[in-house]
Amino acid sequence: MTDTQQNNISPGTGWQPVYIKKSRGAGFWVAVGLASFFFLCTLLFFILFVGSLVLNKALVTSTSLSARKHVEETVIEGSGESKVAIIPIKGILSSESAEGIFLEKPSIVEIVKQQLDQAADDTQVKAVLLEVDSPGGGITASDIIYNQITKFKTETQKKVVVYMQDVAASGGYYISAAADAIVAHPTTITGSIGVIMPLINVAELINRYGIKDNSIASGNLKEIGSPLKQMTADEADVLKGIIDELYLQFVNVVSTGRNMDLEAVKKIADGRIYTGKQALEKGLVDQLGYLEDAITLTKQLAGLTEATIIRYEKHYGMADLLGLTSNKLFQQNTIRLDISQLQDQSDTRPMYLWNGYSKRE
Template sequence: MADTNAHVNPPGAEWQPVYIKKGRGAGFWIAVGIASFFFLCTLFLFILFIGSLLLGRAFLGVTPEGKKQIFETIVEGKGEDKIAIVPIKGILTNESGDGLFIEKHSIVEAVKQDLEQATQDSHVKAVILEVNSPGGGITASDVIYNRIMKFKADTQKKVVVYMGDIAASGGYYISAAADAIVAHPTTITGSIGVIMPLINVAELINRYGIKDNSIASGAMKEIGSPFKQMTPEEANILKDIIHELYMQFVTVVSTGRSMDVETVKKLADGRIYTGKQAVEKGLVDRLGYLEDAIHVTRKLSGLSEATVVRYEKPSGLAGMFGLLSRRLFQNTTINLDILQFYEQDSIKPMYLWTGHTINK
């Protein structure tokens, strides 16, 4: 059989072999395409990373001191006088979170910066705290409460709370610092009290022959341990701590709402209330929407008109793009921040309504 790839030499010429190059197969080009795709993806992510490091401060508004610049989004109104809306959303905690390439400040730090901004801006005549929180850490709740009280004392500016979906436990604790409270008709609030989650698995580990060989320096050093049965003495110690923290909560409510301590105690058995029930109990001044909270704030501050602005701080590149898009297409839409998740992996008292779930 003749070879179709054989080389035909011209007549009289010396015969020389010829090697014919075959075309590259489809598999080769598919591999090249896949490799190119992953290379471009890697290059894109690298550029994003470098850009966030080099330009993050400029785009995200980070000051030389490391604080995030606060941007103002106009909600409604006009005039030089301003009412600032400060969002307080999610679990109240001192712990910061991680954003895309950029660390997110804790809620405590965020509220501090917002109130500092409102203090320094002479055009801000009042503040609306937009609370949407089931509470959280006792210390975080108390720090925010005292920040609000200090802001009022130092500036003589009015503070109004507008409750969203939920303002329970620590969320109500910080609300008690306001001059007036407006709750959305569907708000869940109350839950005045303290909780210390304690899980005991002593019987379970004994059933499977597991022994706890922890060595403690004192009889009460292992108080609250999930691996040993709690003694009556240990329970009494923890109850005394819970009662002290409970009375601190009751005192804050009594002072903020001008109510007798015994009256507050009757309401402070940990139960939650609807907005309507809270108004009837004296825990909230009125039901309403954001525009009603703005109206109340104007009235308390003696303002005939004012520009209502919302304080916003972007977190990471996603936050930056979201903020930029809102500033380009600004309207009166109320934008919810991503709720910050609080890790409940430690044994400690909390002003927290545990019936509310925070999604990561």
């Protein structure tokens, strides 16, 4: 029945108008689909968020033994009840944890301690082989790891050998000096014994654009290291004194660890880097070789004829993977000239770091 027919029906004839429901258009179903999609995404995100909070709470409140179990053993080779544990120490040495979306990834300092503790508690582990691939990093982080290694050796009487990979420079060498022996890969870059305090000065740049720094300080040396002011002679003297003290600490560590005369160490500790071969000639390493050579030496020092070689590895859960993914997701490849950014980059912390090292993930 058409609309015209419906309109022509007079009241009282017994006929009732019939209304025909129009079908939904394509736009309606697209809207429904999008709404459902966003609802499911929100629900999934909420479930993951709640789950990650529960997991984070469990990790934080768990005992140290439970935390250690999160690091698993992977058998590399060999057999027998006695084990040699390989512990990797890779990247910039830092005490700071890496933030993800849900969970924080433990710092390298925490990871090394966790794995050394696990090796200490395992009576089957007779020795540890540290795989070092690091240009160094923070002075405190380097010293903490060094102390962890020396403490492990003292308390367990287990041997520790370092196997240097691509780079074991500055703080990477600092921690290596704690080992009973050092094996360097033939292509290893090591050395860089010294301290660096990166400082950027943009005083002339900001003056060019009419920017003035009106900071108010309580003393002449309060703004020491500021990138917005030219460094004074007094400021330079203060910073140089700090650098000299931390440098002396570094050379003392090398002198003790390598059983070398302090003055002899100073002669080769001018900050330069060395190849594995040059380091061997200078007495900074014990031999050149590959991983299998380092394993053989470790077994010899531990008095083992056979051993199961294991590697400690962290297996990431869903929350860890989400955290790691977020770091990649939000990385910026653009370069901006920003004063606050320059201030962050001009961090006045001294470091045991080979500044020439650059690694892209």
